[in-house]
Every structure is written in structure tokens, then in C-alpha cells.
Amino acid sequence: MVETEPVGEEAESNTATRAQEGGAPEQGAQAAASCPRARAEIGALPAARLQAELVLLAHRLAVGTYELLLLVGELDARGTWSDSGALSCEMWLADVCDIELSTARRQVRVARAMRRHPVLDEAMACGDVSYSKARILAGQLTGDNADELVEIARITPSGRLGKAIAAWSERNEDPEVIRRRQHLLRSMGWGSAADGMVDFHARLTPEDAAAVCAVIDTTVARRASVPAGTTLRQQRADAFIAVCAGEGDIGGASAEIVVHVSADGNTLDDGTPLSDRAVTEMLPGSYVSLLLHDAERYPIDASPRRRFPTRRQRRVVEARQDECGEDGCHAHRFLEVDHREPYGAGGLTVLDNLQRLCGPHNRAKSRRDDVPDE
Numbered sequence: 001m002v003e004t005e006p007v008g009e010e011a012e013s014n015t016a017t018r019a020q021e022g023g024a025p026e027q028g029a030q031a032a033a034s035c036p037r038a039r040a041e042i043g044a045l046p047a048a049r050l051q052a053e054l055v056l057l058a059h060r061l062a063v064g065t066y067e068l069l070l071l072v073g074e075l076d077a078r079g080t081w082s083d084s085g086a087l088s089c090e091m092w093l094a095d096v097c098d099i100e101l102s103t104a105r106r107q108v109r110v111a112r113a114m115r116r117h118p119v120l121d122e123a124m125a126c127g128d129v130s131y132s133k134a135r136i137l138a139g140q141l142t143g144d145n146a147d148e149l150v151e152i153a154r155i156t157p158s159g160r161l162g163k164a165i166a167a168w169s170e171r172n173e174d175p176e177v178i179r180r181r182q183h184l185l186r187s188m189g190w191g192s193a194a195d196g197m198v199d200f201h202a203r204l205t206p207e208d209a210a211a212v213c214a215v216i217d218t219t220v221a222r223r224a225s226v227p228a229g230t231t232l233r234q235q236r237a238d239a240f241i242a243v244c245a246g247e248g249d250i251g252g253a254s255a256e257i258v259v260h261v262s263a264d265g266n267t268l269d270d271g272t273p274l275s276d277r278a279v280t281e282m283l284p285g286s287y288v289s290l291l292l293h294d295a296e297r298y299p300i301d302a303s304p305r306r307r308f309p310t311r312r313q314r315r316v317v318e319a320r321q322d323e324c325g326e327d328g329c330h331a332h333r334f335l336e337v338d339h340r341e342p343y344g345a346g347g348l349t350v351l352d353n354l355q356r357l358c359g360p361h362n363r364a365k366s367r368r369d370d371v372p373d374e
Contacts, residue, residue, distance in 0.1 A: 065131045066124050073111035106135055113138040117146040123154060132158040140165055145172075163271045170265055170273040178275065182206075207278040210268050214257045216240055232333055258315060309337050309349055317354045324358040331358040338362050342369045 045053065072093065075081055081092035093104035110131065114121040120137060123129035129137070133153045141149060149165060156164045169178060188202040204212065219239035226235060259279055260267045266274040309317070314337055323332040335356040341347030357365065 059127075062127060062130065069107060069111045069114060069124075069131070069134075072107050073115045076108055076111060077115065106138075109138045110134045113141055117141050117143075117150075119146050119150045123150050128154045130158060133161055136161050136165065140169075160271075163273070167265070167267075167273045170275060175275045175277055179205075179277070205278070206268060206272050206274050209272070210257045210259075210274070215243055219243055260319060309354060313337075313349070313351060313354065316351055317356055320351075321356045323356075324361055325355040326357060326361040329358060329361060334359060336362045338365065345369070 042050075072089070075092075076089040079089075081089045084092065086092035086095065090101060090104040090108050093099065093107065094101040097104070113134065114124065120129065120134065120141065124131070124134055129150060133156075136158070137149060137153055149168065152164055152168060153161055182205045186203055186205060186208075188200070190198050190200045193199050216236050216239045219242055220232070220235045223235070223239075258268070259274060266276065266279050268274055317337055318335075323330050324335060325338075335358055338355055338357045339347040339349070340353050340355050343349065347353050
């Protein structure tokens, strides 16, 4: 029988065992066990084994991250980091572990939250809340809301957790408290990147961010021509420069801000919660479109019959469908409004007959239907 070479955890265990049996010191065994496998060995793994090992390693990384945070929390609480002359636990971590100071600060922040709120510690220990989610939770947890926010984190994907917590805050906190906190947290900064570019970072209140984004996107939409291959991010960067240089709609009066209004409250186009007071203050000085939703959270169709969809109908379709309607296509940029049943074949311009398609799929459908592009 041909014996195969063990891989993964089995290989690590055998390596450490052989080192210890041979009389090697414990440090040598640990060093051997921590050595990564060669790229050629990884490349030879069957697809099923590759996927299984990737999932296993992701789990081990999560467990290791949790244990790392426990160690960080204990070190921070003991204060022994000062023995080496470091000014803070974060600076000690950045120096000794060779990580960015911002990364060290996040680790310390999460570690402290874990010690203050056992419900977070327990959720991370059993794998219900990842480090990515804990980073979002750390600055929001209090003795009164920890249980509820951690429960929200258990059932909400990491990419949506920030908006979910913001929506919870709008429902449960005093609007004036939220407003003061957001005002104090506003900021903007920039710094040089390794490629010579300059990175900008801004934190704005929802209503201010809505106005800024509307002006930038309106400037993008009004560009007469765009060089082939220019991405939306690049177009927005160009629009930002144009607005700052006084070439765009600086006042924002002609830039439309869409606010979705439903029984659960108000949100911007991207789902950012917006208080009633913020909407009220935006109305006099901005071009605000209120898109109403019915009791089932469905945008209301209130547009007349015509060949081309009205702006209101387009807004409703955009709110209902955030990606291309073609099966398997997940494009969500530069989508076009299309008739499911072609207009030339008797299809009506009503919401139930409208969908969003990306350019290639819309043109392909138009060729199939033998009608002009919409």
C-alpha cells in the first residue's frame, strides 16, 4: 500500500511530534509546526480538499483572533506594556507585533469591549460574532443595549451591520442625542499612500453626506462624454475635483436627494437612516424627492401611462431592484430601465412591467424582441 504524506493539521501534529521525540527543544517544535506549506503542495491539492482546508483555516484564524484579543485585553488590563517604555498598549502592540497603529487601536478597542460586555465575549467565543462585526459593535455597546445589539450582529451579515445598528439607534435613541453625537464625530483627513497617491477620508452627518454625494453624482451624470474604460469611482473623483474647483453645482440646489419614507423611518438611497428632523431641515435648501413606501415596504406606483418611464417610476424601480434582472448577473452599476413585455408588443409602462438590466443584457433582450433599445 502506498502511503500518502499527511497535510494540514495532521502534518503539523506529526512534525511537532517528531521534533519532540528527537529531543528537539519545545521552541524548535513550535517553529516547525508554524512553518507554512510550500506553494507546490497547496497547488497539488484536489479541489474538494482545497475548499475544505480553506474553510478549516478560516475557522482556525477566527479562533486564533479571539485568543489574540483575549491576550491583548489581559495585557492592556495589567499595564505591563509600560515596562518597555511604551506610552500605551496600542503603541506596544504596533512596535512588537509590527502592525499599523490603527490596527493596534482597533484590537485594543475590541478587547476592552469584550471585557466590559460578557455577551460580546461569549458570542465571539462560540463563533456567532466575527472580529469584523465586533469592530463595528465595540464603539456602540453600553450596559443597556449590549444584549440587543449583539443579537442583531448574530443575524446580520457584516457588510450590513453598520446600517442595521444605525437604524436601531434611530428607533431607540433620542434624536437630539444622535444629532449631537454625529456632529461631534464629523471629520475629514488625508494622507499619502505608498503609491504616491493621496487618500481622503471623511465622516459626515447623513444629511450632509447626502448633499455632497448628490452633487458629485449629478456632476457625473452631466458630463458630456467619458473616456472608454473610465470607472464610476474615477468619474466621481473627477467630479469631486470639478466641484471643489467651482465647476460643479456647489450649492447643491439642482442635485436631487432621494429620501425613502416608510413605516420604519426614512433612509437615503443606500439605506443610511435619516431622522425626521434631518429631512425637515433638508427640504428648504435642497432638491429632495420623497419616495413613499406602502405598509409592505413596497415603493408606490403613482405615475401615468406613457412610452418612457417617468423619473418617479425610475426611482421606484431602482428602489425595488438593486441589480440586473438577468438570472446570474449581479451587476448593480449603470443599469437601464427596460419593459419586460416590449412596449411595441403592447407592454404598458407600469411598474409591474418594468425591470432593470445592465447595458449588455438590455441590448441582447432588445435584439431578441426585435424592438429598439430602451
